[in-house]
Amino acid sequence: MHRVLSDKRTILLLVLPGLLIYTFAILFPIILSVYLGMTDWSGIGRPNFIGLENFKKIIFTDTTFWKSLRNAILLALAYVFVQHPIALAFAIFIDKVGGRAEKIFRTIFFIPCVIPVVVTSRMWVSLYDPQYGLINKILDFLHLGFLKQQWLGDTKTALISVIIICMWQGFGWALLIYYAGLKGIPEELYEAARIDGATGVKLYTKITVPLLQPVIKVNFTIAIIYALKQMETVYLTTNGGPGDASQFLANYLYIRAFNSYQYGYANAISVLFVIACLAVNVLFQKIFKSENYEF
């Protein structure tokens, strides 16, 4: 028994293929990135080692870097304070409706999440189009024509327009996680509360929301990391523009590498990007670890 389960050759055979591919495509590249981040490489020729020069430049003089980080924080706030309350409310509604409708609505709300981001992004570019876009047409229809905008092309509205796309696409995710959390709350707790005389909204503020806290925290963490990692939607709609109005970190490092051929500099941004993601993860795990509700 023990002999079979501790055979070193078998263990190696089981673990090695996955481990190699993971190390080759994730960990090794990150280490290489740390090195390249300390060079002034353009992408061709020889890298020239310049130490922490890039990092200094980014942190102390690169306004677009900080703007990208600020935009990520704004997106995270939009998720947490706008998208999530609505998602939680709708998760409760769906749970309450029951029957066939429950499954149907759950399916419908998740549809935007499964559609390729290339499609949703290009679709929103069309929706926002100043000449034929749906958004401006609806404003006209509502006699609000004065609100018509060049949504994605204007410095004032570009970021908020991108944030709206992200909230639209991610809504089903947030909703589904809350919904799964609701399903985990035992019915007896509600019954006990009803016997104690709790009704209606009170039932939710006193039972649902407190018991849902672990799920809310997980969902917040996911949203914040998701905001930090935002790239595809931005890349495919505004590419960070106009100027750097709607820039995000991952897209910014991409532009620096492939449009400005500042490969070394871009890798330095990439390293800071990984550090930011790890920091958020660790921070949130620390904050949320100590309190786990037992049902």
Add this chain to the structure above:
Amino acid sequence: MARESSFNKKSRAVLLVVLGLFSIGQLFPLVWLIDFSLCKSGDVYGANILKIPNPPQFINYYVAWKDGKIPQFFINSVIVNVASVLLVVLFSLMMGYAFVRMEWKWSNKVLTYVLLGLMIPIHATLLPNFVIFRQLKMLDSYFALIIPYVAFSLPQAVFLMTGFIGSIPRALEESAIIDGCGIFRILFQIILPLSKPALVTITVTTFLNTWNEFIMAATYLTSDRFRTLPFSVYNFAGQYASNYAVQFAVMTIVALPSLIVYIALNEQVTKGVTLGAVKG
């Protein structure tokens, strides 16, 4: 169901209306897209919010199918995805077993090392991987996508598998070992069939992620020979810049496969998403 006991018909109707209206709002952009994909290209400039296509311009779909190179990109997508999903399933099964059941000193440390991948953003490897793949002459090949797709799906898959295998009772394996079964027979004849729910979840979530992936595909592939389905949309936006109806038709076609998979495997997707989220 008991939850509905104190819940009358009238408020249920109100809820249904609210949910209905909101879901129409949520899906309206897609309806708009499909609607104008069946109209003449210039129709989109009209004042109408929606327009009844009269007659429906199915020719748009024909042009999209042909000039969007849909069949070719579709096959590329299938090759890349089938390979990625199979490898992820196989590797996560093997690793999951080694981490949970096999006895070795480094088990926990190596598992932690793999799960670290859950925190690393894909985009941070775009630049270094581009350089590595270029050096190895791997750019513009199926491998340039399969390798990173497998690598990035593994941490999540291993996480699910370790949890699942841990919940399987040991008795079956023990008697199999006593009967002289080797690890690989145990793995493929006992663990594999028992792990089906977890493996289905892994398959579906990996498929949806990699099928829709765009940035890596855009970075590592340079020729249409290997490009995957999302590229049809991207190529088209330039080529047919003013022919909106055909562009919309391409987008509809590209959205369809994932939509079909999702609707067919609804339960598994839901489970996969929520299981994945619980990890935190």
